[in-house]
Structures are given as C-alpha cells and as structure tokens.
Amino acid sequence: MKFISLVEEMKTVRDYKKEPVDSSLIQKVIEAGNETRGIVKSQGASIVFIKNGKEVYSELSGKAGYYGKMIEAPHYLAIVSKPYPNFQENSGYIMEWIRLKAWEFGLGTCWLSMEDDVELKKKLDLEEDEVVTALIAIGHPYSGIFKTDISPKSGRMGVEDIVYLQNWENSCSVEYLDSRGLTNIFYYTKFAPSWGNKQPWRFIIDKEKVFLVVNKEQQKSMKIDAGIVMLYFEKASHEEGIIGKWRLDVEEVMGKRYHIPEDYELIGYYSI
Known part of the structure; x- marks a missing residue:
C-alpha cells in the first residue's frame, strides 16, 4: 500500500481483542522494522516482542500508557537500544514505520509513553546501559458497542x-x-x-x-x-x-x- 494511503487510513487503536496475534503476522511486522534503513545506521538497537500482554499491562499500570492510562493489549513491541548518535530519532522513525506496516497487515497499535521504565527493563532483562526507547501496544482492533474512545480530541494545524x-x-x-x-x-x-x-x-x-x-x-x-x-x-x-x-x-x-x-x-x- 502507498504511504499516503496508509496515512489517510491509519488510526490509533486503544481497544483490542483479547486473543493473541498469529506469530507469523507479528514476525512480518518485526521484519518490516528490521528492514527499514532508519535515519542513521542502527548500532545495536533491537525490536523486542512482548508476548504476555496481560502480565505486562498489570506491571506497567501507572508507569506507562497513553495520556497516563495504560492500554491493555495482547502484546507489546519495544525498541531497546544502547545510546549512540541520534538513537532516539532513529527509534521514533523505525517504530512509526512498524505501526504503519502493522496497520497494513490489519493490526492496530498505540504509542505508549513511559514515566518509569525500571519495571520494563527488569522484565526484559536489559543490561545496565540499555534503554527502552519506544513502546507500543499491538493487537487486533476491537470495536464493540460498549467500548468508548478515551483519547481527547485534537485538531491539526494547517x-x-x-x-x-x-x-x-x-x-x-x-x-x-x-x-x-x-x-x-x-x-x-x-x-x-x-x-x-x-x-x-x-x-x-x-x-x-x-x-x-x-x-x-x-x-x-x-x-x-x-x-x-x-x-x-x-x-x-x-x-x-x-x-x-x-x-x-x-x-x-x-x-x-x-x-x-x-x-x-x-x-x-x-x-x-
């Protein structure tokens, strides 16, 4: 799909079906991230699949989320990196490309900010100098009649x-x-x-x-x-x-x- 078509279609998803995503589909999403050239040459950054979403949701509640509210999803994806020149910009570029490709494959995602990444670092067994630079929720979108959009409305500047x-x-x-x-x-x-x-x-x-x-x-x-x-x-x-x-x-x-x-x-x- 063309990029502009993805931009026109893609939405942030905050409600997910509980069933897990097929591992082959997750692998396609990760491969898309690994194949993108990024802004600069990656030096040791990696995309980490967090399979047990229910466990992570409980552990990160109050420590990560969207507008302060942790999003419950069957899975999460993180970018883990050791610091190198422009590693944060690179992480933003790669993770957003992952989000766009996930949408193309029929999956929903949501950016999550991290107020405290200590628990996530422990969960992923990271080295001292490694940091979680980007985190998203990922899964099949759920649009049941009892779900409501918790995000504030936002306009766009011209x-x-x-x-x-x-x-x-x-x-x-x-x-x-x-x-x-x-x-x-x-x-x-x-x-x-x-x-x-x-x-x-x-x-x-x-x-x-x-x-x-x-x-x-x-x-x-x-x-x-x-x-x-x-x-x-x-x-x-x-x-x-x-x-x-x-x-x-x-x-x-x-x-x-x-x-x-x-x-x-x-x-x-x-x-x-």
Missing part, C-alpha cells in the same frame, strides 16, 4: 502554520509550496503523531533544503517525535518523486542564521 520560508519570521504560503510541488508533502507530514498530538515540529525552507526544528518543551519525547515526523516527510517526499535522506550533522550556528527561537532545537535538514 500547512501554513508549520512551514517558514528562509527564516522563522517569514511564513511560507501555500502558493509558494504549490510552485515547488511541496504542498502534498507537508500536507501528509502534518499528520505525524506526537506526544499529546501537539505537533511540536516546524520546517524552514531555504533554497534546496528543508530544515526541521522541534519544540523543547517535552524533552523526553522530543527526539522520538522528531524521528516520527522525519519518517512522514521522507516517505511523502519519495512518493512525490523527491528522493533524499535526512542529514543530522547540522551546526548550532544555523539556529541563529534562521532566527530560530531558543525554545526550539534544530534537528537536521532534507535536500529537495
């Missing part, structure tokens, strides 16, 4: 609200994006999930480069959110025929050049 031209003080018009064939790319990029669906990312177009900056307010999730939105931008660009790759080796001085506010961090750029 393309003109998230894109700047040449510097932070100059909003980019849709007309300009149309003239460069970029409107669809940013349209689908803005549907990238983020912590609290706050859309903490902004973009600055300067000639043949698109710079990504992310709000620092949610330090714990900032780089995961950056990785997720980089996936959306890259995949949407590829479908528009703009084949490129994110570069994260940016100089801090560029922040001043583009008048980026102090509460935002420059992450990297994509050549268009």
Whole structure:
C-alpha cells in the first residue's frame, strides 16, 4: 500500500481483542522494522516482542500508557537500544514505520509513553546501559458497542502554520509550496503523531533544503517525535518523486542564521 494511503487510513487503536496475534503476522511486522534503513545506521538497537500482554499491562499500570492510562493489549513491541548518535530519532522513525506496516497487515497499535521504565527493563532483562526507547501496544482492533474512545480530541494545524520560508519570521504560503510541488508533502507530514498530538515540529525552507526544528518543551519525547515526523516527510517526499535522506550533522550556528527561537532545537535538514 502507498504511504499516503496508509496515512489517510491509519488510526490509533486503544481497544483490542483479547486473543493473541498469529506469530507469523507479528514476525512480518518485526521484519518490516528490521528492514527499514532508519535515519542513521542502527548500532545495536533491537525490536523486542512482548508476548504476555496481560502480565505486562498489570506491571506497567501507572508507569506507562497513553495520556497516563495504560492500554491493555495482547502484546507489546519495544525498541531497546544502547545510546549512540541520534538513537532516539532513529527509534521514533523505525517504530512509526512498524505501526504503519502493522496497520497494513490489519493490526492496530498505540504509542505508549513511559514515566518509569525500571519495571520494563527488569522484565526484559536489559543490561545496565540499555534503554527502552519506544513502546507500543499491538493487537487486533476491537470495536464493540460498549467500548468508548478515551483519547481527547485534537485538531491539526494547517500547512501554513508549520512551514517558514528562509527564516522563522517569514511564513511560507501555500502558493509558494504549490510552485515547488511541496504542498502534498507537508500536507501528509502534518499528520505525524506526537506526544499529546501537539505537533511540536516546524520546517524552514531555504533554497534546496528543508530544515526541521522541534519544540523543547517535552524533552523526553522530543527526539522520538522528531524521528516520527522525519519518517512522514521522507516517505511523502519519495512518493512525490523527491528522493533524499535526512542529514543530522547540522551546526548550532544555523539556529541563529534562521532566527530560530531558543525554545526550539534544530534537528537536521532534507535536500529537495
């Protein structure tokens, strides 16, 4: 399935059927994550399947969840990694790709934030320098009549609200994006999930480069959110025929050049 079709269809799932997912289907999802190139070359990161969801749900209640509420699912998937340059961005990118492929295979998923990962580290028997960088619930969606959506409603900012031209003080018009064939790319990029669906990312177009900056307010999730939105931008660009790759080796001085506010961090750029 094309990326834009997945974006249009995919929903976050918070209610799951209790029966386990066939192991071959789970393996297909994991293989999709292992095969993606990510943003940078992975150095020791691994995708871990947590089979006994009922046990983990009990152990992580109050310590992980969606808006503070742990989601009960038959299984969970985690990305475990030792720290390396840009490992958090990489984890966000890979896990969101896993979510998209899971949806394509008929499964539902939900991002889970971790307030305290000590119990999960014990459960997975991790080494001292290993961390759980990303966690999702996964299973067959359940849509019974007695289930209700527990998530708050969230709107989406328009393309003109998230894109700047040449510097932070100059909003980019849709007309300009149309003239460069970029409107669809940013349209689908803005549907990238983020912590609290706050859309903490902004973009600055300067000639043949698109710079990504992310709000620092949610330090714990900032780089995961950056990785997720980089996936959306890259995949949407590829479908528009703009084949490129994110570069994260940016100089801090560029922040001043583009008048980026102090509460935002420059992450990297994509050549268009």
